[in-house]
Amino acid sequence: xxxxxxxxxxxxxxxxxxxxxxxxxVEPGRVLGLIGPNGAGKSTAINAILGLTPHLGELRVxxxxxxxxxxxxxxxxxFIADVAVLPRWLRVWQALDYVAGVHPRFDRAKAExxxxxxxxxxxxxxxxLSKGMxxxxxxxxxxxxxxxxLVLDEPTLGLDILFRKxxxxxxLNDYFDRSRTILLTTHQVEEIQNVLTDxxxxxxxxxxxxxxxxxxxxxxxxxxxxxxxxAAARGLKPIQERQVxxxxxxxxxxxxxxxxxxxxxxxxxxxxxxxxxxxxxAGGASQAGGR
Amino acid sequence: MATPDSTAMPDPSSEPQADGxxxxxxxxxxxxxxxYWSVRRELWENRFLYIVPLxxxxxxxxxxxxxxxxxxxxxxxxxxxxxxxxxxxxxxxVFALMLTYVILTLIYCxxxxxxxxxxxxxxxxxxxxxxxxxxxxxxxxxxxxxLPLITFVVLVVTQGIMLLAGRVALLENGxxxxxxxxxxxxxxxxxxxxxxxxxxxxxxxxxxxxWLLLVSAWARxxxxxxxxxxxxxxxxxxxxxxxxxxxxxMLLSRLGGGxxxxxxxxxxxxxxxxxxxxxxxxxxxxxxLWIGLAVCALFLAAAVRVRRYQGPI
Numbered sequence: 001x002x003x004x005x006x007x008x009x010x011x012x013x014x015x016x017x018x019x020x021x022x023x024x025x026v027e028p029g030r031v032l033g034l035i036g037p038n039g040a041g042k043s044t045a046i047n048a049i050l051g052l053t054p055h056l057g058e059l060r061v062x063x064x065x066x067x068x069x070x071x072x073x074x075x076x077x078x079f080i081a082d083v084a085v086l087p088r089w090l091r092v093w094q095a096l097d098y099v100a101g102v103h104p105r106f107d108r109a110k111a112e113x114x115x116x117x118x119x120x121x122x123x124x125x126x127x128x129l130s131k132g133m134x135x136x137x138x139x140x141x142x143x144x145x146x147x148x149x150l151v152l153d154e155p156t157l158g159l160d161i162l163f164r165k166x167x168x169x170x171x172l173n174d175y176f177d178r179s180r181t182i183l184l185t186t187h188q189v190e191e192i193q194n195v196l197t198d199x200x201x202x203x204x205x206x207x208x209x210x211x212x213x214x215x216x217x218x219x220x221x222x223x224x225x226x227x228x229x230x231a232a233a234r235g236l237k238p239i240q241e242r243q244v245x246x247x248x249x250x251x252x253x254x255x256x257x258x259x260x261x262x263x264x265x266x267x268x269x270x271x272x273x274x275x276x277x278x279x280x281x282a283g284g285a286s287q288a289g290g291r
Numbered sequence: 292m293a294t295p296d297s298t299a300m301p302d303p304s305s306e307p308q309a310d311g312x313x314x315x316x317x318x319x320x321x322x323x324x325x326x327y328w329s330v331r332r333e334l335w336e337n338r339f340l341y342i343v344p345l346x347x348x349x350x351x352x353x354x355x356x357x358x359x360x361x362x363x364x365x366x367x368x369x370x371x372x373x374x375x376x377x378x379x380x381x382x383x384x385v386f387a388l389m390l391t392y393v394i395l396t397l398i399y400c401x402x403x404x405x406x407x408x409x410x411x412x413x414x415x416x417x418x419x420x421x422x423x424x425x426x427x428x429x430x431x432x433x434x435x436x437x438l439p440l441i442t443f444v445v446l447v448v449t450q451g452i453m454l455l456a457g458r459v460a461l462l463e464n465g466x467x468x469x470x471x472x473x474x475x476x477x478x479x480x481x482x483x484x485x486x487x488x489x490x491x492x493x494x495x496x497x498x499x500x501x502w503l504l505l506v507s508a509w510a511r512x513x514x515x516x517x518x519x520x521x522x523x524x525x526x527x528x529x530x531x532x533x534x535x536x537x538x539x540x541m542l543l544s545r546l547g548g549g550x551x552x553x554x555x556x557x558x559x560x561x562x563x564x565x566x567x568x569x570x571x572x573x574x575x576x577x578x579x580l581w582i583g584l585a586v587c588a589l590f591l592a593a594a595v596r597v598r599r600y601q602g603p604i
Contacts, residue, residue: 047602050417050418052414052417052602053600053602054600070417070422070423070599071420071421071422071423071425072420073420074417074418074419074420074421075319075420078418079414079418080418081411081414081415081418084411085411085412085413085414085415085603086412086415087336087407087410087412087415088410088412089335089336089410090335090336090412091335094332094335097328097331098328098331098332098419099419101320101324101325101327101328101331102320102324102325102328102329102419102420102421103320103419103420104319104320104420138415
């Protein structure tokens with residue numbers, strides 16, 4: 001069974017189309033990144049998947065309709081919206097007590113172990129913690145839940161790079177295994193490139209590119225072209241050309257590697273570069289949201 | 292506090308998954324346990340619910356102690372003195388704690404479903420397997436069950452301290468009221484107090500709490516205005532257009548507590564009579580009670596539905 005299965009998922013706010021018919025299928029054991037500019041529909045898609053907002057079209061998460069059965073679904077789904085959602089009055093021990101009280105799959109000892117590695121005091125209130133510590137606390141709670149799907153919506157927004165690095169290290173080393181699925185959105189695409197197994201570009205409520213990382217490496221190549229081969233390189237129809245330190249860097253899709261090798265240095269591009277190229281080509285008005 | 296049903300950890304096999312996917316562990320938590328933890332989180336978040344009554348009780352006791360130490364010079368008859376140190380402060384304690392209770396219910400209800408949206412915490416609460424209905428019912432139980440009980444317990448303790456201290460004071464003063472003091476009908480007073488809290492304030496006022504909770508779930512800002520101004524507007528429109536005041540009468544009769552109510556605090560001095568089965572019968576037989584409860588249920592159902600759609604504001 002797919003973890004998430006959506007067909008023609010739509011969501012309209014007044015006259016604004018937030019999701020314009022999305023088809024989506026996420027299998028167990030994947031780490032899917034949902035990447036798009038602000039207002040592209042990422043959060044709307046995630047809210048629909050979590051049962052926080054009603055939707056049109058077919059949507060099944062772990063075999064259930066999330067809008068009809070949010071509380072039931074949350075036994076199998078864990079969710080971090082962003083760093084600011086733990087109530088500020090909550091004390092650390094209260095958070096532990098409460099989640100242990102209401103969640104059938106919460107391993108309290110595990111959460112205490114994660115918290116023990118940090119400087120978070122058991123009696124602290126959330127409002128007394130730094131932003132990074134709040135994220136550590138939330139992550140400790142969530143990683144102690146034996147969930148099948150973990151949804152992270154901009155989980156590291158506003159954190160410094162040290163905490164961001166720790167966040168994804170903890171997620172991969174202490175949490176992720178092949179029976180779980182992670183769906184995440186972030187603006188710091190570069191940092192999660194090696195975390196993802198799949199990604200999706202979402203733009204103006206539509207999915208413009210859906211790709212596994214294996215495919216990505218085979219499909220896209222970036223070449224820093226020798227100046228004298230520039231004309232030949234342009235003849236191969238790059239999807240994007242930009243200047244880096246005075247040299248032309250061209251991005252190719254489904255080009256022959258052998259041919260590219262003769263033009264200059266060939267690399268796998270960053271997702272962010274492909275994002276800019278694809279979104280730029282798709283609609284013009286890209287806000288460089290992948291950066 | 293211990294979990295009421297900590298032994299009732301659900302059996303992992305109690306809910307076999309229809310789709311045949313692997314069951315990762317115990318699959319469910321009993322509704323009673325979800326409700327218990329939902330109420331506890333309300334008390335964590337709103338500590339004023341028990342701290343303020345305790346402070347009010349402390350102030351009342353302090354005033355009582357000062358008053359007992361400095362009785363008015365006009366004390367003549369023993370009964371007047373007994374009245375001063377005991378009966379009046381007892382009634383004053385009732386008055387102060389009841390007023391506190393009414394104010395706290397208003398503050399609590401208007402914030403209950405609003406604060407969790409304004410502090411964005413609703414996204415955390417909704418990320419856990421607790422339904423909107425459980426949450427709303429737990430919140431409604433605060434003004435209807437928890438706060439009346441807190442008020443009653445604080446009142447009993449406060450009056451108990453007053454009675455003991457007053458008795459000592461009377462004995463030391465040698466006033467002749469000591470004998471009548473022993474007969475002071477405190478248990479009927481407590482019984483009447485509990486009856487009054489649970490019938491009038493908990494059940495008869497329930498639609499008011501339901502309305503406040505619904506506004507709290509729905510209003511984006513200033514729930515107190517949304518709760519009061521539309522009602523005031525309706526009253527004015529009714530008066531201007533139909534020159535009638537049926538709605539005002541309805542509201543006043545609701546606030547009056549309905550048939551079978553015992554007036555509290557008592558208008559005169561003690562003794563006060565304990566509620567009788569006749570009181571209770573009249574109360575339970577009044578259509579107003581049941582209409583009110585039905586209206587409360589409608590408001591709460593609407594609040595559940597509204598919360599389902601709501602996110603942070």
